[in-house]
Amino acid sequence: MEKLIMSSSPHLNGKKRTQNIMLDVIIALAPAMIAGVIFFGIRAAVLIVTCVTACVLSEFLSRKIMKRDNTAWDLSAVVTGVLLALNLPVSLNPLMAAFGSVIAIVVVKQMFGGIGMNFVNPALTARIVLVNSFPADMTKWTQPFSYGADMVTTATPLQMLSSNVDALSSASGGELVELPSYLTLFLGNIGGCIGETSALALLLGFVYLLARQIIHPVIPVVYISTVAGLSFLFGRDPLFDILTGGLLIGAIFMATDYTTCPMFIGGKVIFAFGCGALTMLIRQFGSMNEGVSYAIVIMNILVPLIERYVKPKTFGQKKIVKRKQNKAKEGVK
Amino acid sequence: MDLSFPRRPFHSKGGANVPHRKNTAHMESVFMPPPDKIILPMQQHIGAICTPTVKKGDYVYAGQVIGNSEAYVSAPIHASVSGTVADITQITMTGGQKIDAVVIESDGKMEFEPSIQPPAEIKTKKELDEATWNAGLVGLGGAGFPSHVKLNVKDESKIDTLIINVAECEPYVTADHREALENGENVLLGIYKVKEILGVKRVFIAVEENKPDAIVKLTEIADNPELDPNDEVRVIKLKSRYPQGAEKILIKVCTNRVVPEGGLPSDVGCIVMNIASVAFISTFIKNGKPLTLKRVSIDGSAIKNPQNVIVPIGTKISDIVEFCGGYKTEPKKIMLGGPMMGTALTTDDFPIIKQNNAVLFFDEKDANLMKTTACIRCARCYMACPLSLRPRDFEMASDSKDLEKLKDLHIMNCMECGCCSYACPAGRKLVHAIRVGKNHLRTGGAK
Numbered sequence: 001m002e003k004l005i006m007s008s009s010p011h012l013n014g015k016k017r018t019q020n021i022m023l024d025v026i027i028a029l030a031p032a033m034i035a036g037v038i039f040f041g042i043r044a045a046v047l048i049v050t051c052v053t054a055c056v057l058s059e060f061l062s063r064k065i066m067k068r069d070n071t072a073w074d075l076s077a078v079v080t081g082v083l084l085a086l087n088l089p090v091s092l093n094p095l096m097a098a099f100g101s102v103i104a105i106v107v108v109k110q111m112f113g114g115i116g117m118n119f120v121n122p123a124l125t126a127r128i129v130l131v132n133s134f135p136a137d138m139t140k141w142t143q144p145f146s147y148g149a150d151m152v153t154t155a156t157p158l159q160m161l162s163s164n165v166d167a168l169s170s171a172s173g174g175e176l177v178e179l180p181s182y183l184t185l186f187l188g189n190i191g192g193c194i195g196e197t198s199a200l201a202l203l204l205g206f207v208y209l210l211a212r213q214i215i216h217p218v219i220p221v222v223y224i225s226t227v228a229g230l231s232f233l234f235g236r237d238p239l240f241d242i243l244t245g246g247l248l249i250g251a252i253f254m255a256t257d258y259t260t261c262p263m264f265i266g267g268k269v270i271f272a273f274g275c276g277a278l279t280m281l282i283r284q285f286g287s288m289n290e291g292v293s294y295a296i297v298i299m300n301i302l303v304p305l306i307e308r309y310v311k312p313k314t315f316g317q318k319k320i321v322k323r324k325q326n327k328a329k330e331g332v333k
Numbered sequence: 334m335d336l337s338f339p340r341r342p343f344h345s346k347g348g349a350n351v352p353h354r355k356n357t358a359h360m361e362s363v364f365m366p367p368p369d370k371i372i373l374p375m376q377q378h379i380g381a382i383c384t385p386t387v388k389k390g391d392y393v394y395a396g397q398v399i400g401n402s403e404a405y406v407s408a409p410i411h412a413s414v415s416g417t418v419a420d421i422t423q424i425t426m427t428g429g430q431k432i433d434a435v436v437i438e439s440d441g442k443m444e445f446e447p448s449i450q451p452p453a454e455i456k457t458k459k460e461l462d463e464a465t466w467n468a469g470l471v472g473l474g475g476a477g478f479p480s481h482v483k484l485n486v487k488d489e490s491k492i493d494t495l496i497i498n499v500a501e502c503e504p505y506v507t508a509d510h511r512e513a514l515e516n517g518e519n520v521l522l523g524i525y526k527v528k529e530i531l532g533v534k535r536v537f538i539a540v541e542e543n544k545p546d547a548i549v550k551l552t553e554i555a556d557n558p559e560l561d562p563n564d565e566v567r568v569i570k571l572k573s574r575y576p577q578g579a580e581k582i583l584i585k586v587c588t589n590r591v592v593p594e595g596g597l598p599s600d601v602g603c604i605v606m607n608i609a610s611v612a613f614i615s616t617f618i619k620n621g622k623p624l625t626l627k628r629v630s631i632d633g634s635a636i637k638n639p640q641n642v643i644v645p646i647g648t649k650i651s652d653i654v655e656f657c658g659g660y661k662t663e664p665k666k667i668m669l670g671g672p673m674m675g676t677a678l679t680t681d682d683f684p685i686i687k688q689n690n691a692v693l694f695f696d697e698k699d700a701n702l703m704k705t706t707a708c709i710r711c712a713r714c715y716m717a718c719p720l721s722l723r724p725r726d727f728e729m730a731s732d733s734k735d736l737e738k739l740k741d742l743h744i745m746n747c748m749e750c751g752c753c754s755y756a757c758p759a760g761r762k763l764v765h766a767i768r769v770g771k772n773h774l775r776t777g778g779a780k
Contacts, residue, residue, distance in 0.1 A: 004664065004665060004666055004667055004677070004678065004679055004680070005665050005666045005677065005700045005701070006677045006679060007666075007677055007702060007762075007765075008677075008762060008764055008765035008768060009668075009672075009673060009674050009675055009676065009677075009749070009751050009764060010672060010673040010674065010751030010754050010755050010764065011666065011668055011672040011673075011675065011677065011693075011695070011700075011702070012351060012352075012504065012672045012673065012751075012755055013702055013703045013754075013755065013757075013760060014349065014755045014756050014757070014758075016713070016756070016758040017703070017758050017760075018706055018709055018758045018759055020758075021709075021711065021758055069706075071706075071707070074706065076709075114707060115706075115707050115709055116707045116708045116709045116710055116759075117707070216712075216716075258709050258710045258711040258712070259709060259710050263710055263712035263715050263723070263725065264712070264715060264723070311723075312715070312721045312722075312723070313721060314594065314720055314721045314722050314743045314746055315346075315581065315591065315594070315719070315720035315721050315722075315746065316581070316591050316592050316593045316594040316596065316720075316746070317594055317743065317746075318593060318594060
């Protein structure tokens with residue numbers, strides 16, 4: 001008999017692989033990509049292809065230079081590329097988008113050890129780098145359905161809201177802009193990043209991710225409810241806050257990124273609550289009218305801290321804390 | 334304490350939806366004639382190693398004690414065939430330790446010692462303990478914990494529940510399933526004996542719902558109004574989800590009680606027994622013959638005729654393979670036990686011992702596990718762990734030999750059920766890392 005294979009149990013593997021998890025995320029992002037192309041035309045498609053190509057290439061090359069296993073086939077770089085593209089305004093120069101992709105993969109992901117090791121979300125961090133490098137280009141919003149040369153610029157609904165607030169508070173009084181209806185917001189016929197405008201498309205993706213058990217619903221649910229609750233407290237319109245800006249794409253696809261969110265459910269709740277609170281604080285009190293990317297990145301950085309203090313109670317674990325309290329009580333007596 | 338029977342099993346966390354692959358469930362078990370030679374290692378249980386009580390050249394009857402120990406946590410070893418002691422040699426066990434083994438050349442008759450008699454009627458706990466010791470009975474489900482130790486609970490008034498484990502959640506393995514179908518009467522008689530002696534008020538026969546015929550059969554005999562006038566023995570249908578058959582999980586789903594960390598089932602008033610062990614008690618009472626035969630499931634992609642075979646303990650795996658028609662293809666992995674918790678073997682020269690319930694033979698395709706890639710922190714191992722442990726953190730702490738961290742993570746609580754490794758999309762060998770980590774703690778981190 002030839003040599004038998006020795007290995008530690010279990011001797012079976014489940015069906016899920018990193019690669020097909022990533023493929024499922026890409027499928028879940030497909031409605032948002034399609035909506036982006038419908039609203040913003042072929043240039044949206046060009047940006048998506050640019051980002052994906054740049055991300056996969058930088059993943060492949062950086063692994064090669066570092067003499068490590070090639071991980072381009074696990075499709076995680078594709079997910080990063082798609083997410084980054086969906087978070088860019090359609091009018092952005094593709095070269096800038098490619099620059100962002102290199103930042104995401106090389107600096108944020110590979111320099112920290114590759115998949116599973118980055119401590120912040122690569123796509124979001126790249127977006128923040130781009131916003132700070134090219135502030136003008138990154139905040140030029142295009143009116144949907146104005147393809148090609150006759151591009152009409154517009155404001156995002158959140159910009160409209162804050163200009164309305166300014167107008168109301170300024171003594172001289174300004175012109176009030178009419179805000180888009182809920183239906184328009186839900187379908188996504190508004191100014192904004194390629195993938196963030198259509199709530200419908202993003203929710204379709206959410207349903208797919210849940211059905212395939214790729215993500216746990218707790219982060220999106222807690223994140224969105226926190227935003228709604230705080231929005232109500234601040235006297236804003238909760239539904240408007242949910243449907244506008246990057247909240248849905250952030251809550252569904254960015255905050256749930258495996259690598260940069262806590263692994264234990266209790267930690268996920270705290271993380272999502274923090275994201276929601278920071279988003280609303282930035283939207284209400286900050287100088288920006290968008291808060292999602294900063295909120296998520298800040299909470300990403302806090303994940304190790306959350307994981308240190310929030311631990312699951314193991315099966316049959318003795319209640320040490322209670323005993324300590326009892327001792328303390330006895331001491332008082 | 335509440336002693337009602339739940340309508341449906343209680344909730345248990347995590348687990349894995351492993352494939353069932355119970356290919357041998359509908360095949361009658363076959364008796365294998367005694368092979369030419371058997372090997373009986375002197376440790377077929379948890380506890381002290383026995384010393385051989387026979388010499389080379391001695392004639393032994395089947396059922397004769399050939400290895401014994403003074404220690405309390407141990408179990409005597411009996412010859413499983415009649416014949417001559419050919420040799421006393423050393424054998425390397427699956428854990429790597431070398432122990433003595435008695436080799437018996439069979440005369441092919443399986444003649445039992447003429448003096449063997451059924452024990453006098455068992456009425457007290459002490460007599461039951463004695464009987465199980467004399468029978469050499471250990472937990473036949475896989476752990477091999479000596480039964481006389483298990484049944485000798487300190488305070489039997491605290492024990493109110495007996496759980497008979499027929500969950501058999503491991504893929505491929507059908508030995509307990511066949512036991513229920515073929516030996517149902519003895520199972521029930523054994524249950525009533527243990528119940529009577531320990532004064533237990535309620536008995537669960539826990540079966541996973543993927544064995545409908547066993548459920549029907551066991552319910553039929555459990556509803557016997559003569560033996561059980563107060564209806565204190567009932568079959569409970571468990572979800573088919575690995576690892577329902579693990580002791581702690583079984584107690585949780587049947588009674589909703591949680592065994593404390595490092596504790597025993599008796600701490601929460603339960604005793605869990607494997608169906609084959611309990612059936613054997615009844616057989617022993619009838620004829621007084623010690624444990625010499627074992628039903629093992631033979632299956633896997635590399636074996637020609639998968640089936641349940643009843644073999645004399647100590648039969649070499651290669652002899653069983655021959656009996657089952659040989660190999661279909663070259664086996665690449667041979668496992669003792671199910672694929673989730675079983676041990677891979679280096680050779681098919683190894684003997685069957687008391688607690689083995691299956692031998693699986695995998696061909697090349699099944700034997701190779703997926704390639705290990707980087708952890709993506711997807712938390713599937715957290716979700717899969719039935720004990721709410723953190724397998725990924727075990728792996729990291731184990732790699733860095735962080736003993737404090739390992740303790741803090743309650744690594745010793747892990748039962749190595751394998752759900753985490755099974756669920757991992759990166760194919761990480763988490764259970765292996767946990768074993769290494771446990772060893773670090775045992776040895777204090779020294780190499």
